[in-house]
Amino acid sequence: MSDRTITRQELPSPRYEYGGDDWVFVELDEAMSFDANFKAQAITQEIRQNSLEGLIEVAPSNASYLIQFDPGVLHPDELIDELKSLEDEIDVSEYQWEARVFDVPVFYDDPWTNETLMDFRDRHQDPESTDLEYSAEINGFDSVEAFVDHHAGAPHMVTMIGFVPGLPFCFQMVPRDEQIEVPKYEQPRTATPSRAIGFGGAFTAIYPVPGAGGYQLYGRTPVEVLDVDQELSAFEESMVLPNPGDILNFRQIDREEYDSIREEIEDGTYEYNYDRVDFEPQAFFEDPRGYNEQLLEVLD
Amino acid sequence: MRILDGGLVTTVQDTGRYGHYHIGMPPSGAMDQFAHKVGNWLVGNDESDATLEMTYTGAEVEFEEDVVFAVTGADMDPSLEDEPVPTWTAVRAEAGDTLSFEFATEGARSYLAVAGGVDIEPVMGSRSTYTLIGIGGHEGRSLEGGDELPIGEPAADADAMVDSSIDEENRPDYSTNEINVVMGLCDYRLTDEGRQRFIDAEWKVSDEADRVGYRFEGPDITDMFEEREQPFGAGPDVTNVVDLGYPVGSIQMAGQPIILMRDAVTGGGYVTVGTVVSPERDALAQCRTYSTVDFNAVDVEEALEIRRARDDLLEEIQESL
Numbered sequence: 001m002s003d004r005t006i007t008r009q010e011l012p013s014p015r016y017e018y019g020g021d022d023w024v025f026v027e028l029d030e031a032m033s034f035d036a037n038f039k040a041q042a043i044t045q046e047i048r049q050n051s052l053e054g055l056i057e058v059a060p061s062n063a064s065y066l067i068q069f070d071p072g073v074l075h076p077d078e079l080i081d082e083l084k085s086l087e088d089e090i091d092v093s094e095y096q097w098e099a100r101v102f103d104v105p106v107f108y109d110d111p112w113t114n115e116t117l118m119d120f121r122d123r124h125q126d127p128e129s130t131d132l133e134y135s136a137e138i139n140g141f142d143s144v145e146a147f148v149d150h151h152a153g154a155p156h157m158v159t160m161i162g163f164v165p166g167l168p169f170c171f172q173m174v175p176r177d178e179q180i181e182v183p184k185y186e187q188p189r190t191a192t193p194s195r196a197i198g199f200g201g202a203f204t205a206i207y208p209v210p211g212a213g214g215y216q217l218y219g220r221t222p223v224e225v226l227d228v229d230q231e232l233s234a235f236e237e238s239m240v241l242p243n244p245g246d247i248l249n250f251r252q253i254d255r256e257e258y259d260s261i262r263e264e265i266e267d268g269t270y271e272y273n274y275d276r277v278d279f280e281p282q283a284f285f286e287d288p289r290g291y292n293e294q295l296l297e298v299l300d
Numbered sequence: 301m302r303i304l305d306g307g308l309v310t311t312v313q314d315t316g317r318y319g320h321y322h323i324g325m326p327p328s329g330a331m332d333q334f335a336h337k338v339g340n341w342l343v344g345n346d347e348s349d350a351t352l353e354m355t356y357t358g359a360e361v362e363f364e365e366d367v368v369f370a371v372t373g374a375d376m377d378p379s380l381e382d383e384p385v386p387t388w389t390a391v392r393a394e395a396g397d398t399l400s401f402e403f404a405t406e407g408a409r410s411y412l413a414v415a416g417g418v419d420i421e422p423v424m425g426s427r428s429t430y431t432l433i434g435i436g437g438h439e440g441r442s443l444e445g446g447d448e449l450p451i452g453e454p455a456a457d458a459d460a461m462v463d464s465s466i467d468e469e470n471r472p473d474y475s476t477n478e479i480n481v482v483m484g485l486c487d488y489r490l491t492d493e494g495r496q497r498f499i500d501a502e503w504k505v506s507d508e509a510d511r512v513g514y515r516f517e518g519p520d521i522t523d524m525f526e527e528r529e530q531p532f533g534a535g536p537d538v539t540n541v542v543d544l545g546y547p548v549g550s551i552q553m554a555g556q557p558i559i560l561m562r563d564a565v566t567g568g569g570y571v572t573v574g575t576v577v578s579p580e581r582d583a584l585a586q587c588r589t590y591s592t593v594d595f596n597a598v599d600v601e602e603a604l605e606i607r608r609a610r611d612d613l614l615e616e617i618q619e620s621l
Contacts, residue, residue, distance in 0.1 A: 062542050
């Protein structure tokens with residue numbers, strides 16, 4: 001049924017676009033792929049290291065990236081020329097990085113996201129079902145259980161942080177034909193519980209704070225991805241937990257485990273289960289299943 | 301300085317919080333950077349010192365020490381101890397004096413700069429308030445009656461600034477409604493007719509217009525998207541794209557246009573069709589609810605020229621003080 005490898009994507013020529021006078025947006029591909037994402041990560045890391053004068057923001061996203069600069073110092077066309085030359089130099093399969101692998105416990109079909117999604121049935125494609133039932137069905141799964149097993153069955157790579165501080169967009173580390181794809185709500189919700197696990201397009205998101213949202217809701221994690229006061233030990237370096245390039249392993253938990261982790265989080269005593277690995281795209285592309293297993297060993 | 305009444309929405313802001321966009325952190329900072337900077341210069345401050353940004357209805361403030369202050373931006377008829385005070389002018393207040401404001405008669409946002417600046421601990425390099433996650437400013441929120449704000453050490457020449465004023469012709473005109481835009485980002489998703497309709501239409505600022513974004517009302521453009529087979533990962537709607545970064549000032553087209561302002565989301569999966577030229581994000585910040593706006597398409601060289609002209613004006617103002 002599935003390829004045993006990740007099929008490499010031939011990327012089109014990038015689209016360079018002016019965002020007013022002080023931003024440049026670069027779309028590496030209209031479609032999502034590991035190739036497009038890893039290229040966005042590699043170029044933005046490289047441009048950070050080159051520390052071109054006048055750069056203000058360098059932000060990789062899923063299949064594109066965004067740069068803000070001071071046009072009084074750097075003309076947008078000079079910046080674009082620099083980006084084009086980086087473009088030519090970078091070979092994604094040679095680009096490697098240190099990633100952290102995180103255990104992310106998830107209480108699927110939890111009462112809080114369930115209550116929220118029931119409140120917004122009128123904005124949904126299929127008001128008669130839950131978001132999990134709908135997603136399972138349109139992706140050809142026989143049951144919600146099988147769908148959840150799939151979502152938690154292979155790790156997800158953080159491909160972008162954004163929308164709000166600390167919100168990771170995650171792309172499951174499986175071949176294209178095993179990827180789940182779902183629409184966003186027809187009309188975005190005005191409410192989403194914090195720490196909700198959502199899915200839209202081909203991406204899982206973890207909502208750090210309560211607020212609006214358009215992704216299908218699957219569950220809730222007891223662990224924080226944003227800690228503004230940096231009280232939990234995993235947030236020593238940053239108020240935001242994951243970085244692009246990190247790997248999240250969603251692990252299905254029950255109410256009891258959810259509650260006990262929440263207690264530890266609230267006491268400030270929770271120790272996140274994570275470790276560092278050197279991520280090698282080429283090894284992952286060649287044997288994703290085997291490579292994922294190897295990655296997850298650090299969580300044992 | 302003590303806040304007696306917070307007005308509608310009053311927050312501490314500075315020039316913004318930069319370098320954290322990649323973790324989803326918007327810049328925040330004064331919505332009208334021109335008025336914020338000029339206010340600071342009038343009282344001898346650095347442009348990056350923190351001011352109070354007041355929206356539509358100003359705050360009521362009691363100064364606990366002698367202070368030099370200036371009010372810039374929207375005109376909210378400020379008065380000190382019930383005596384009218386001039387705007388765009390450095391004014392002296394004595395300990396115990398109360399500064400109050402009325403409803404804005406022109407523009408939407410006023411800035412109160414005090415010599416020494418609002419001296420709270422910066423978060424990630426900025427004192428700007430970002431209420432969504434509750435950081436910066438005073439406890440990460442809008443000001444309320446009873447809040448106390450510390451004032452920093454005024455510059456040595458702050459007293460000498462009293463009565464300094466900005467020439468009438470150098471003050472912005474908040475009744476203009478033409479907003480220059482560089483089309484692009486994902487505007488290839490619109491049909492030619494859709495792009496033209498966006499530029500030709502008159503757009504009304506809706507009542508959903510705040511530091512996060514301005515939503516507009518106007519002609520229906522939902523049928524003005526190019527048909528296509530949606531790329532993998534975008535989702536099935538024609539307005540969906542694979543989630544990407546949104547520039548501040550960019551225009552999202554999920555149904556009606558939304559222009560993203562300084563507290564906006566940093567990315568998402570809706571089509572963006574262009575970006576407001578940077579100085580005109582200041583002008584937009586002064587556009588009032590239900591006012592109408594014309595978008596004018598300019599190319600990037602024209603956009604850079606608009607920015608240079610604004611920078612020259614700021615330089616002229618700074619040198620005149």
